[in-house]
Amino acid sequence: MPSPVELSDSVEDYLEAIHRLSATPEGVSTTALARQLEVTPASVTGMLRRLSELGLITYRRYRDIALTRSGQRHAREVIRRHRLAERLLTDVLGVPLAEAHDEARRLEHAVSPALEARIAETLGEPKVCPHGHPLDPAAADRTMSLAEAPLNRALVVTRLEDESPEVIRHLTERKLLPGARVRVKAREPLDGTVIMDVEGDTQPLGPKVAASIRVRRAQRARRRPARRSGDLGRA
Numbered sequence: 345m346p347s348p349v350e351l352s353d354s355v356e357d358y359l360e361a362i363h364r365l366s367a368t369p370e371g372v373s374t375t376a377l378a379r380q381l382e383v384t385p386a387s388v389t390g391m392l393r394r395l396s397e398l399g400l401i402t403y404r405r406y407r408d409i410a411l412t413r414s415g416q417r418h419a420r421e422v423i424r425r426h427r428l429a430e431r432l433l434t435d436v437l438g439v440p441l442a443e444a445h446d447e448a449r450r451l452e453h454a455v456s457p458a459l460e461a462r463i464a465e466t467l468g469e470p471k472v473c474p475h476g477h478p479l480d481p482a483a484a485d486r487t488m489s490l491a492e493a494p495l496n497r498a499l500v501v502t503r504l505e506d507e508s509p510e511v512i513r514h515l516t517e518r519k520l521l522p523g524a525r526v527r528v529k530a531r532e533p534l535d536g537t538v539i540m541d542v543e544g545d546t547q548p549l550g551p552k553v554a555a556s557i558r559v560r561r562a563q564r565a566r567r568r569p570a571r572r573s574g575d576l577g578r579a
């Protein structure tokens with residue numbers, strides 16, 4: 345079996361970005377990659393050639409950029425390490441959620457497979473990052489965005505798509521974090537502003553942020569059967 349390839353930090357960043365973008369309606373393009381990684385389109389072009397030589401992606405004239413099976417595997421490994429690093433930062437080191445993503449982007453390249461296993465074990469094998477993204481990026485997604493959620497239904501926030509510090513700070517102030525119980529009360533027809541009930545508090549939410557918050561229907565609380573025998577004879 346060939347020994348595992350040591351990939352440079354920037355190769356890992358590219359694989360991660362391609363994986364992320366391929367799940368968006370926008371798709372993977374030189375422009376989208378340049379924007380996401382804050383580099384020039386020319387350097388993206390150079391890196392795409394290199395990734396293709398390494399057998400990690402396929403593309404045609406810098407279009408139809410897709411991860412190969414090997415690229416896919418490497419991308420998932422980086423994403424898992426990133427999300428696990430975020431858990432370590434917030435749960436153990438007390439780093440504020442708004443700073444976790446950027447810190448983890450540095451840490452994710454430094455964690456060896458042995459250390460990764462150790463961290464996962466110490467944290468009790470978590471399934472999601474503190475923003476609610478599954479550690480296994482291939483896990484099935486049965487959620488909907490707040491922008492498309494039905495009105496007046498009990499919902500639970502499962503995932504925050506946008507992990508940028510400004511957005512997370514904004515959502516932290518509004519208590520709109522994974523696990524929060526919410527309800528969509530109305531949607532403004534003109535600008536798409538969502539009127540929300542968050543843990544009993546009514547507040548408006550802009551359409552862009554609403555679209556980046558994933559929710560699922562809340563499970564009804566299970567009713568405990570009354571224990572009649574205990575009620576008898578004790579009055």
Ligand SMILES: [Zn+2]
Pocket residue numbers: 426430444445446448507
């Ligand atoms: Zn992150």
Ligand SMILES: [Zn+2]
Pocket residue numbers: 427430445473474475476477507
């Ligand atoms: Zn995260």
